[in-house]
Amino acid sequence: MSASGFRLRALPLLVRLGLSGVLAALALGLWASLEHVREHHQARDGSPGVSREDLLGAYHGVSVPAPLVTALERGHPEGLPAAERAELLAWLRGPELSQRYDDPDLGERAPAELIGAACLQCHARRATDGSGIGEQVPLEYWDDVAKQAQAKELVATPRAILVTSTHTHALALGTLSALLCALVWATRFGRLRELAIAAQGLALAADLASWWLVRESASWLWLLIGAGALYAASTALAIVLVFAELWLPRRD
Ligand code: HEC
Numbered sequence: 001m002s003a004s005g006f007r008l009r010a011l012p013l014l015v016r017l018g019l020s021g022v023l024a025a026l027a028l029g030l031w032a033s034l035e036h037v038r039e040h041h042q043a044r045d046g047s048p049g050v051s052r053e054d055l056l057g058a059y060h061g062v063s064v065p066a067p068l069v070t071a072l073e074r075g076h077p078e079g080l081p082a083a084e085r086a087e088l089l090a091w092l093r094g095p096e097l098s099q100r101y102d103d104p105d106l107g108e109r110a111p112a113e114l115i116g117a118a119c120l121q122c123h124a125r126r127a128t129d130g131s132g133i134g135e136q137v138p139l140e141y142w143d144d145v146a147k148q149a150q151a152k153e154l155v156a157t158p159r160a161i162l163v164t165s166t167h168t169h170a171l172a173l174g175t176l177s178a179l180l181c182a183l184v185w186a187t188r189f190g191r192l193r194e195l196a197i198a199a200q201g202l203a204l205a206a207d208l209a210s211w212w213l214v215r216e217s218a219s220w221l222w223l224l225i226g227a228g229a230l231y232a233a234s235t236a237l238a239i240v241l242v243f244a245e246l247w248l249p250r251r252d
């Protein structure tokens with residue numbers, strides 16, 4: 001006797017088929033929402049994949065330093081004399097990048113000249129060195145360099161949109177989870193089913209709360225990632241448990 005007194009396995013075949021269809025739709029919805037996170041957030045910091053920067057950018061706002069500054073600061077390229085590294089960094093950190101890029105007064109010390117001499121052996125489109133980096137990150141012309149020289153301010157989602165998003169997600173996911181939890185409770189999986197229900201409910205509350213906490217302080221990002229992952233995983237588990245209950249042989 002299942003705890004709820006409601007026995008999924010005893011339902012008529014057509015009803016179990018129908019419920020299986022609903023579960024398949026939920027699984028598809030779960031996949032689509034993970035895909036949405038990837039597509040919607042990944043490109044923010046300009047590099048592929050959903051990174052810490054991407055998520056912080058969306059939920060908190062963050063400044064991503066210019067790739068040129070990051071590269072030079074971490075000691076790339078190795079052979080660059082310290083004086084030239086310092087000159088390039090001073091240029092990148094100063095005002096009016098484009099005017100000073102090929103300032104004729106600077107002669108051979110102009111950034112365009114330094115880059116030409118120190119970088120283009122690898123960072124030109126047809127460069128033979130640098131295993132193809134010249135195609136991905138060319139530094140031949142000002143337009144190329146400008147893209148790598150800009151720091152980016154990622155601005156958090158406006159408050160009004162976050163309110164709307166919390167409103168729709170809380171009501172839709174809350175309803176969905178309540179239904180799914182009721183179905184999971186009607187399965188045979190004892191302790192596991194309790195865990196799936198606990199994880200789903202707590203993760204959903206924590207996930208929605210984390211959107212607002214991260215907005216206040218970036219230090220909550222772990223909660224956003226952790227609760228989001230736990231909610232997705234426990235929803236997937238719930239779908240699997242209910243599906244198994246519908247189709248495994250009867251127990252009596
Ligand atoms: C010997 C070849 C070589 C030279 C010379 C070279 N690079 Fe690179 N660069 C690479 C390779 C390979 C990568 C990709 C791997 C990596 O990031 O280290 C790269 C990556 C970069 C990146 C991308 C970093 C990122 O993660 O977004 C920047 C920016 C960059 N280089 C700037 C420069 C600048 C500025 C110079 C000249 C001062 C320079 N590089 C000289 C080979 C070179």
